[in-house]
Amino acid sequence: MPSTLDNPVWNALNSGSDKHSEGNGRVRYMHRDKGLFVGFRSYSEEEWNDLEKWLPNGSPIILFTPGEITIPKIWDLKMQRAIAQMVYESTEMPARKENPRAIHLGEKDIPAMLALTSLTNPGPFFSKTIELGYFEGIFVGGNLASMTGQRLHPDPYVEVSAVCTHPDYLGNGFAAELVRNQIRRILGESKIPFLHVYPDNFGAIRLYEKLGFRLRKEMRVYFLEKNS
Secondary structure, X not given: OOOHHHOHHHHHXXXXXXXXXXXXXXEEEEOOOOXXXXXXXOOOHHHHHHHHHXXXXXXXXXXXXXXXXOXXXXXXXXXXXXXXXXXXXXXXXXXXXXXXXOEEOOHHHHHHHHHHHHHHOOOOOOOXXXXXXXXXXXXXXXXXXXXXXEOOOOOOEEEEEEEEEOHHHOOOOHHHXXXXXXXXXXXXXOOEEEEEEOOOOHHXXXXXXXXXXXXXXXXXXXXXXXXX
């Protein structure tokens, strides 16, 4: 039986993330100032035609698929590669840090968040991406040193995303603290944490496994752009 996570974008944009998207009963796309994700029900010709009508030439999109798909000629393939999908499987609630360093990130922090994600490239991040879920960060000397947040919400799952640390502050355990906080928050809402990570990001995978995540499936990620 197919899992909700086999088609995470489609299921998110039809459940927990629906208010951040537009579309119909066949294909939906995330608001462009929040993300580039598109979810298809079945990748049919009709669905691609719908999307073509809605998005202007030059529009980039991102797909998460359970395997390779056929791309219509009007879309330029910029990149496709494997991406590991991991789900939190521990039965324990992570312990709260005695001296927490993380704080909630809000609208006033968006310039710092944009600067950090531009430097570290955890994935596309825009001026309103923060509206997709709860974000936290750790500041050092007034500088945003590390952050993480939530992105896709395919009920009952919530994706941990934008995990990144400034190179000057690596090795301080910031990412681990922030991801634990997200796990605790998501579990507290009776949801299940999951995330995506490139298979060659060995350090991140070791951290996520240590925190209780396990590989569920190797997916494909596609970066496409509509040509003229």
